[in-house]
Amino acid sequence: MADAMVEESATTTRSGRVITPSTRAREASGSDNISAVRTSKKSMTQVELTAVKKAAGLIEEKQSGKDGNRDMLKKIGQYLESTYQEVKGLKEVLIKQEKMIKEQSKMIQEQSSTIQALQTQLYPVKIDNANQTVILDRDSNVLPGAIKTLGKENNVDIAKISWLSKKDTNKAYGSMVVYVTKWTDAKHLIEGNYFDIGGESAYTRIFKP
Template identity: 55%
Template sequence: MQRVLEMLAKMGNEMVDLKHRVSEQSDTIRKLSATVYKQSTIIQGQEDLIRGLEVQVQESKEEFRQQLAQLTQKLNASGEVTLSSGARATFADIARTLPASPPTSLSSVAVPRKQQTASDPLHCTIDTSRAIETEMRAMNGQETWRDEAELQMVKEAAQKTAVEGSRVMRDQLYPVRVDNANRTAILDAEGNVLPGAIEALSAENRVTIGKISWLSKRESGKAYGSMVVYVTKKSDAERLLEGHYFDLAGESATTYVFEPRTGPIQCFNCQEIGHKAYACKKQRTCGKCAKVGHHHRECTAIEPKCVPCGGPHESFSWKCRMRNPNSDA
């Protein structure tokens, strides 16, 4: 009898322990349920925000279409868009016709020009991803939010609602300076990047290039110069810099770290210091001769003159004492 009582007491204790464990598990389940509900609420809020932004972008899309239609009508009415006839050469065309030895001047490679008509499609680039990302950060009170999965969701939402002719910009581009670059393989006769050059150089160097900027003077006539290529991945930029070379239409250029020069704000419409061209209400002033009424690319003057400091050099030169106080010019 005593043994039976002991067994019953032991079973009673075990039942009490089991009840405690069940109670603890129930509390854990309730907490997890509350967390899941909270996350579901946040996700629902984000989905509602994205739907609202989609509606706004759709409205903007219609507005852009109307503006483009009005602009096209004005161009058709004015009939003032007249450029030289002929199709514009592409990067592939230039690469096939490059001479075996480097040309001594730009005149050795002829590049036909493009005929621009009022019916040509107009394009714009709209960075919608950053605006949506900012809204989502503010909604959650996390200004430093940078979760890659949610950021990808934002980009996909922006791409779905993008206006025709627009594209969602990448977060960051990584610049690499390229010296000894064959100018005729990059620029046309007007100093613009050849169509298809970015895609061809991306494939040739196994990277993705976002844009190309020519650093050397476009009017100098030199066959070789420097440029900056902006790649989309940091690892690709590091690889190009470690290798110290850049493939360019069968030739090899040299890579360096790009160190952009900084200086005061300058207007490239009137050439004066202190504001930018988009806010300028003055007449166009030549950056080469300092005279009003024409662009420096059209200038035929022999003696240069600087607008900011009056020195014997171009207004955008680093010899300018206003742009570069340490200059001896």
């Protein structure tokens, strides 16, 4: 048996360690195991990195979706704000226009009232010694056409006539007031001191109500 066995050649390292072929085999086997472990760890690390990258990609995708929604909401908010400002501006313009229209309407009414007052402005002149039969009918009403006739006779524009004296008396002459439309006509009658009535002359005075 001693002949069959081959004596292992040993090697001594500088540190004094004796290494035999069997030791080398064990160390080689251990080295292979370490290499395999390292390879396995490397593979696991790569798998983990891939998983992390994938997870990061999913997170980024979701975040991108959130950012897109946020941008959309921001744009909608800006649009609504812009629309609100436009509506607010239009409302202010309408309020100003409405106020302006009211002021113009008030001004027109005032001007209309002034014009109407000027148009209806009459100037009274008192007439004494007026022939009642030429002015009034039996019911003491002003005769139709009397205003036009007297106006033409005296070259003035008469709007109306009011009898001043008592209507139930038997006196043929009395006093009345003629209302002319022009101040110049009233002045002319008063300064002339006369008023023609059916060919007769009556006397004019300033009317004092």
